[in-house]
Amino acid sequence: MTATMQPKSEAAKAPLRGRRTPGAGEKPRPRSTGLQLGHWWWALPGIVLVIAIHYVATGIGGFFAFTNWTGIGSFKVVGWQNFEAIFKDPTKLGALTNTMFLAFGSVLLGNVGGLIIALGLNRMLKTRYILRTLFFMPVVLSPLATAYVWKYIFDFDGPINVFLTSIGAGDLAKPWLADPQWAIWTVLVVLVWGSTGFAMVIFMAGLASVPVEVEEAAAIDGANLWQRFRNVTLPAIRPAIAIATTLGIVQGLRVFDPIMALTNGGPAGATETLATQVYKQAFALGNFGGGAALALVLAAIILFFAVIQQRLTRSNPED
């Protein structure tokens, strides 16, 4: 899923650039030659498929959010009732806050970690490519599969508790994933682990764009390490930060697989997210209307951050 989000940044950039300085952001097209390349109807299958799967399905989903359909039989339009139910049900409300907490928490920690690793790998390291591969590995693996490994690590008889006991901190040992207070933090650790490598790669690409001469010049002028980071590196990687954070938030808002593997939303709904609730309401409990309403809330939140992402990418000083 990470990958889907990636090109959004480009998606966000391309048209907006064009709007500000018309035509400037685009490569020349064969407009003047009058040359005809390809037939317009070649695009038809793609357009039809995208309209059906993206636009029509989303539109119908939005409609069902206002009905009480159970998945079979007839239904009634019930207005805002499904949405009122969300704000009355502590589990669904909890899912909303959990989703926000996980999205923002994992982005903050994953980006800070990714930036530190990227800075560490940035210059002169002999093994930087091996290290980059190692840190990136969790990104390509299935979030479901890796979450099972973490489930064992946080198990009551698992490595963490055994390790804590062996260093004499046995009273810190607890059933991490079964503890209503700690379970969500455990999930956060797993998400951060999975997203750090992604942020690192984006930051490494951003850092590579900082000319070494500029850094050297700053160093010769007597700037210390922090000043060089603050005044040379940081401004140059601002676009990378904007992209990595907003992509991470949009990505984090959809979190589903790791929860299903780690806690299945438990204990007592302590780790439910909007995505797991959509699945449970619509497909397990047969509450299609309620599930669609939750999905609409989730979609609205994701769209909100996608728009912010566009704004942020647009306000790049370089553009």
Next chain:
Amino acid sequence: MFRYTKLTLLREIGLWALALIFLAPFYFLVTTALKPDSEMYTTSPLALPKSPDFSNFVAVLTATGNSNVVLGLVNSIIITTGSIVGLIALGSITGYVISRSTRRWSKGAYYLFLIAIILPGQLGAVPLYMGARAMGLTGSAWGLIILYTGMLLPLSIFLYSNFFRGLGTDYEEAATIDGASRSQIFAKVVLPMMAPATGTVTIFAGLIVWNDFFTSLIFLGGSANQTLPVAMYYYIGSLVSEWNSIFAIVIVSMIPMLALFLFAQKRFIQGFSGGLKG
């Protein structure tokens, strides 16, 4: 001016230490999967297996029914390959036409695809399921291939059309002058040149489809065509804390993607970071 100093060596060692902690889950994954049942309760989770054995892997690969892992593996390969082929075929031709057309509709079509990339998929999942059920496409590999192709098509079209825009039309113009038809130009001139974009599409689509759990759980769960993540989910659901068996299937599910990543890691990372430049 920046030279390899003692400080750089220190940085290198520090990052290796961090990498080892970062990858510790893989240590537990492999050591535990190799432990026989008897060792699960007698040895520390931190210890290496005393007598490594592969019986867990044999059990995983011979499981039947809902958790038939080999079948899941085959289904995942079929569905991932099918979706990639669909995305390359439809994505390249659609991306080509909208990037080459001089008409106004092509601009509209471009925005249609752009907005579809941003549109969150969750809302459409329920109606798509109902539609697929009505057409008898749930539980079928074809249904899921069509679905994934449609879901990821905007992304594919976007990558292709940006690529074609940067490509320039010199070769195509030359071919036109030589009297090639539009289809000939696409098949003989454009097709051989689009390999870089195809590589990016393959990596993104392959990763997303191969690792996807949500869509295949909904559309294929319980059927004979379910993919590896779903088979893994059911297999693990039937085990209670038998971590050695659980980890055997986790390893089996990771190996194909891990092998591909290590084989083409440069291409993977370029795909991810290169997306930035557009």
